[in-house]
Amino acid sequence: MGTLNPTAVKRWIALEMKRLREAAGYDRAAAAERIGKATTVIAHIETSRNLPAPADLEILLDFYGVPERASFFRDLTRRAKRGRDWWIKFDQGVYEWFNLYLGLETGAARISTVDLVVLPGLFQTRDYAHAVIREGRRWNSEAELATMVELRMARQEIVNRPEDAPHIWSILDESVLHRQTGGPKVMRDQLQHLMDLSERPNIDVQILPFAAGAHGASDGMFVLLDYPPEFGGDPGTVYVENRREGLYYEDREDLIRFRKTFERLQAQAENPGRTRDFIQKLAREVNDQ
Incomplete structure (x- = not known):
């Protein structure tokens, strides 16, 4: 542990x-x-x-x-x-309700995400993150904005852990990849970064295509966190975020419902191989612009 x-x-x-x-x-x-x-x-x-x-x-x-x-x-x-939580140096800019998520994300063995608007924070390039965070709320200063971008980059250290990096399974709505967050150059670099990540053995990415129609995540994003075997008996956590707060679901019945939704979305989405082909095609289209 x-x-x-x-x-x-x-x-x-x-x-x-x-x-x-x-x-x-x-x-x-x-x-x-x-x-x-x-x-x-x-x-x-x-x-x-x-x-x-x-x-x-x-x-x-x-x-x-x-x-x-x-x-x-x-x-x-x-x-x-x-112990000391690593994000304490960013504490002034972190919402109180987000502190728990940072701890749970760091300790998770598996992270399953569903995102309908932007890429998950763990996958974002610095420029993409800057564009997303800038539009997220009114900032008091550029320094405050920069601190939040650094926090997002620091979170990504778990992706690169040499021995026990979590298994990340991401389901993305197709619109996420078409939306040119930050402009064509930023999106081109972001798509290449996503391609590189998707080729890692501990990361799976699936695109939920427009052709899939209505789906079980139409009410918004969620993250499902599962923990190492040492935490025996832990049912996991579902995290849902809106503009005002982060919500945590740990009741077993709630978790079962979210897990079933995630499984349905996995079946509706393109498999990881076809998803990589899809990302490559989009990257070429952005390059041609």
Whole structure:
């Protein structure tokens, strides 16, 4: 779990502590009584607001019937306390609701994306990102805008990790590639970059062609994050973003619905090989302009 960050670790501890309590048949009040503290202490642990104190962790895991997991949880809590989220230097320009996504994206083993308007941030060239971010909101200064572009570029480090880069599966609406974001030169470079990425073994790109007609993602983009095997029992996270906020779905039934939608879109979209041919054709057309 070398690439996992404090945000991802705290989230998993919170989810797992809640899951173990519910599996043992106890409510929060019973767990709080067992450690002699207020119910809010359990609530804060299970919402990742606070990490469990070492003594409380030992008692709770024994109470939940899994004392053998104490050593593993102690190691995780130490990591969460020692670690430092990489994006902290960009913190002034990051929406509070986006902090969690940055942590989950960094720790994900698989990232499945559906995008209908622009390319996913992990695939964007610097010039393309600048054009997209500039139009995204009103900026106080060029320096503030530049900081957000640097944040997007820094996120892409996970794509180039030498040992445990995530598997990324991207489904793009055809309109994304026709829209000349930033102008012809920017789009030409972006299409070539996308081609290069699509040839990597850990990246799959599919175009959802206009001919596919209506589809299951007509209500907008979403990202499905799955985590490493060490986070056993974690159902994953779906992230949906709009102009005002980022929404996180972690209920199993919600995740099943999003996974089924993604599978339907995979079936409707061009396969990765035909998609590469499609991108090449578009790149040539932009070159001819």
